[in-house]
Amino acid sequence: MNEREEEWAALMRAANSGDTAAYEALLRQLATALRAIARAAAARTGGAAETEDVVQETLIAIHLKRHTWIESEPIGPWIRAIVRHKLIDALRRRGRHIHVPLDGLEDKLPAEEEGPSFSRRDLARHLDRLPRRQRDVLQAIALDGHSIRETAGRLAISEGAVRVALHRAVTTLAALMQRALS
């Protein structure tokens, strides 16, 4: 296990015991690595437009399946397996077949590179299809940067209701993305 993977494992362990900042840092690092991989894959298949959609889809998958990582096991193979699964799935649904080389996943971290990180179509479109409560909560937290508590205050609902709506929004998004183009 190399340094990068050990850092990811440490962040994930911290996240599992409730450290939101560590989790956010981990997701950012993963997003950067995923972006490089998705771009490389897209360059070979001529479909750069959806790169960020694939990145977002894979991030959500890692998030929703994080309980299948065993803390005593190395995190690299676990991440690579999920990335391979989602990347192949996403590209296949978009009508492409590709071999995805992932051996150097943890090295694919161009430190300064920050390209446009907008999802061009999918996520924006899916957002409109969320039930109202889920969309409101997702927008308050993701777009406006409010905390759970602030969101509860603004929407005049309990914090528990915010958490439930947020989790439902994430799972609904994952399902919508999966159904899209399939």
Add this chain to the structure above:
Amino acid sequence: MRTDDLIRALAHDRAARFPTPGEALALALVLGFAAAGALFLGLLGPRADFLPALQSGCFLLKFAVTLSLAASAAALALRFAYPAAHSRSLATALWIGPVLLGLGVLFELATVPSADWMARLVGKNAPVCLASIPTFAAPILLALFLALRRGAPTRPRLAGVAAGLAAGGLGAALYAAHCTDDSPLFVLAWYGPAIALVAGAGAWLGPRFLRW
């Protein structure tokens, strides 16, 4: 939506701790087997001479074969609930049940006159056997699939087969308590195809219902 925004949403979504695949599968086995047991008691029930039959090696062999198959397949299903599953050593354990049955068949062939082989193989309960095992396996298979969906199976067809073998093995163990055909020849000829049917259903359903 920017990826940074999505990350913020994901980072705040820390509500529930999901059960681990092991916990989910254990719960599924308990609930599924309870439902199958209720079906068994309602539809068939144990055979009249259940307790005396426990003295018979052939009767006990049916449980050894089906339960060892179910246990090894359940362990394999648990492995397949994780991404990047390495399954080779566990897959080997799947052979314990069939090998036990093979030894039983050899013993049967060696001790029973060949004139009786056909009668023992055909038995008296074949149609009930073929119908019962998949019926009892069904609720277990359903529960196992629901549990596997919570995991991250990257090989859904194999995960489905493993779940099917586990459900089929447990369904067959229940049915074995009712069946009066104890010959290993009968078990091979009828339990085998019935369990294979459930495993086939798992193989077909896996890629359809275990996507994520």
